[in-house]
Amino acid sequence: MKFDNPEDILQWTPLWKGERFPNGRPKVPADVLRRLRRITLEEAWGPLWSKGYHAQFEGDLKIIHPSKTMVGRAVTAVMVPKRPDLHDTLLNYGHEHEGRRGFFNQWVIDSLEEDDVVVVDMFDKVYQGTYVGGNLSTAISTRTKQGGAVIWGGIRDNQQIVEIDNINVYYRGSDPTPIMDVTMVGMNVPTRIGRAVCLPGDVVLGTPSGVMFIPAHLAELTVVHAEKSQVRDVFGFIRLKEQVYTTAQIDSTWSVAMWQDFVSWFEQDEAAAPYRHLTWDDELAQARKTDTGGPSSDVRH
Incomplete structure (x- = not known):
């Protein structure tokens, strides 16, 4: 003992x-x-x-x-x-x-x-x-x-x-x-x-x-998952206020066009600065595999 x-x-x-x-x-x-x-x-x-x-x-x-x-x-x-x-x-x-x-x-x-x-x-x-x-x-x-x-x-x-x-x-x-x-x-x-x-x-x-x-072995995965959720929420709130997307679009699977819009915002907007250690290659790749060009692709700038 x-x-x-x-x-x-x-x-x-x-x-x-x-x-x-x-x-x-x-x-x-x-x-x-x-x-x-x-x-x-x-x-x-x-x-x-x-x-x-x-x-x-x-x-x-x-x-x-x-x-x-x-x-x-x-x-x-x-x-x-x-x-x-x-x-x-x-x-x-x-x-x-x-x-x-x-x-x-x-x-x-x-x-x-x-x-x-x-x-x-x-x-x-x-x-x-x-x-x-x-x-x-x-x-x-x-x-x-x-x-x-x-x-x-x-x-x-x-x-x-x-x-x-x-x-x-x-x-x-x-x-x-x-x-x-x-x-x-x-x-x-x-x-x-x-x-x-x-x-x-x-x-x-x-x-x-x-x-x-x-x-311990899941700590970094957990925080990355949480941070990605947080910064996507920030983006979603902004775009909803701007009436770029509907709530249905924000809450559903994002299209390639939405992901590209998000990444552009992520790289430039000051609100995303605390999260810039994150990467989005996997999400973009998955969106390209599954994007059907349906309603979620309708980006209303």
Whole structure:
């Protein structure tokens, strides 16, 4: 048994081909995280659902900063009710063989890097299940800069945590009691948060609706899909206001003529500037294969 075992993390995340942390956790690039901060949860949900990832969202959580979006790389932990023999064995192992200090929740927070999010299954324990309070939330803030925590359990010191502006915390409930009678059986292991499953290195997208866990190997695909949807909407709104197209044309499969109009706009209009890293060759090629010259080709300039 090892906590935060690189061999296990590599085995759980074989589809990730990019950079990793020393412990093997996937390190989704900071630029992808930056771009994900601009998308909605529904935009992230679509490409994941279409690829069969149907257990990535949980919305039954309270939020310290309901209006703020949270994005970061998952550092996971699984807690269970205390059984004395197991508890003593694992706590002593961490202290004596891995050089860890303090209680289980401190081990996880001491491992955090910039842009990390703690994701903890506390088996929905709130009374004596408060994974963080004011001190540990301050430590999360210091280490992650703009990360946070998702806790399927409790927190305490809400009045202190709400004053920490640069992170967010999603949790099940609050209680003044400290954390007691729990044992960590896994660190950076597959973790269940309500209906959702999170692996170490997943990108956590927290919004007012809840949290989405985006597999690391699908993070860039997800953000590209979302950005293309966003910029096409911008174009569509403009052309609808100009009465160039009907809503039926905008909402249906675009013709080659519409795609050419879009690409011309995309390359010149200032509103498209934040999206210019995107390419449209595949969409144009597909339109050329399927264009029948029907109503969608009627561009009314």
